[in-house]
Amino acid sequence: MSENTLQLTVHRMTWEADGVLSIELTHPEGKPLPSWTPGAHLDVHVGGRIRQYSLCGDPRDTDRYRVGVLNEPASRGGSRHIHTELRPGQQVTVSGPRNRFPLEEAAGYVFVAGGIGITPLLAMAREATRAGTPWRMAYGGRGRASMAFTAELAELAGLAARQGEVTLVPQDEQGHIDLDGVLADLPDGTLVYSCGPEPLLKAVEERTPAERLRLERFSAPVVERAADGEEFEVECRTSGVTLTVGAGTSILEAAEGAGIDVDNSCRDGICGSCETRVVDGTPDHRDFLLSEAERAAGATMMICVSRCASGNRLVLDL
Secondary structure, eight states: OOOOEEEEEEEEEEEEETTEEEEEEEOTTOOOOOOOOTTOEEEEEETTEEEEEEBOSOTTOTTOEEEEEEOOTTOSSHHHHHHHTOOTTOEEEEEEEEOSSOOOOOSEEEEEEEGGGHHHHHHHHHHHHHHTOOEEEEEEESSGGGOTTHHHHHHHHHHHGGGEEEEEEEHHHHOSOOHHHHTTTOOTTEEEEEEEOHHHHHHHHHHSOGGGEEEEESSOOOOOOOOOOOOEEEEETTTTEEEEEOTTOOHHHHHHHTTOOOOOSOSSSSSOTTEEEEEEEEEEOOOSSSOHHHHHHTSEEETTTOEEEEEEEEEEOO
16 A cells, blocks of 8 residues: 655654653655544654554644654664654654544544553544534543643643543552443443553453444454464465465565565554555455454455455455
8 A cells, every 4th residue: 555655854852751752753845744634643664663653743733743652661662762862853764644543523532541542542632622522531541740741631621611521540549540430321422432551442342332432552462363274375466476375474474575565564463554455355354453344345454464264365456
């Protein structure tokens, strides 16, 4: 899937909370940046890796992108590089924006954020405020000092008057978010958006009807599946190559082995970088992004994790 790839300049870096930096990126020639919508993220090429960071600025500001980055101790290198080596004035390669977590039109919203999961929800709260749509947010973190963008959230709630409400839940003071209270008796037409660590998302899932729930994950949940014992063929229609995908090998890995360049990052089915159009065949979807309707349509698949569901052949736009 073609996307914008740009070399942008680090314009400003700001401490938003303990361990959280916001990074503002601008075009080196002052050109306007490609548009985006709340829930979108950038693929940022840092430290020899590609990492996804949600845009948390204002979509109407076409002069800059802003992302929030947590200095994650268990980082595979992306956040650590940003915190220790990236500095204002340097250039960085980005791809996107891309949105697999869009804010859908609704009668109202409940936002549930955990830690750095506040970043996409901040942009959504701003959009809901602008549209005059009622919204509530419960935002949990380890402690107040680690919770980013709280002043902006308070300002948004103030601008929204009676239509916006923010509840901060520092764990060291109040424990976990009272999800039973937050998610009880949802008004008709209300959608629930949540982003944060997996335990929070699982708890939200358990309390929210699937048709009302929209999630964005940091990491893939553990799922027990049968072993991938059967090999299958993939015809790469664009490149004219036919691959044999063996047991324990992904389509992505087979494509890379054949010298086919495919955008990818997480390799866990949560970022959408490797989403590929299906020309023919039935995928066995194993990602955590596509909706049930999108899976049933079978128009695209995430080739880092998904396989062939029936028969032994897929035809892909690769």
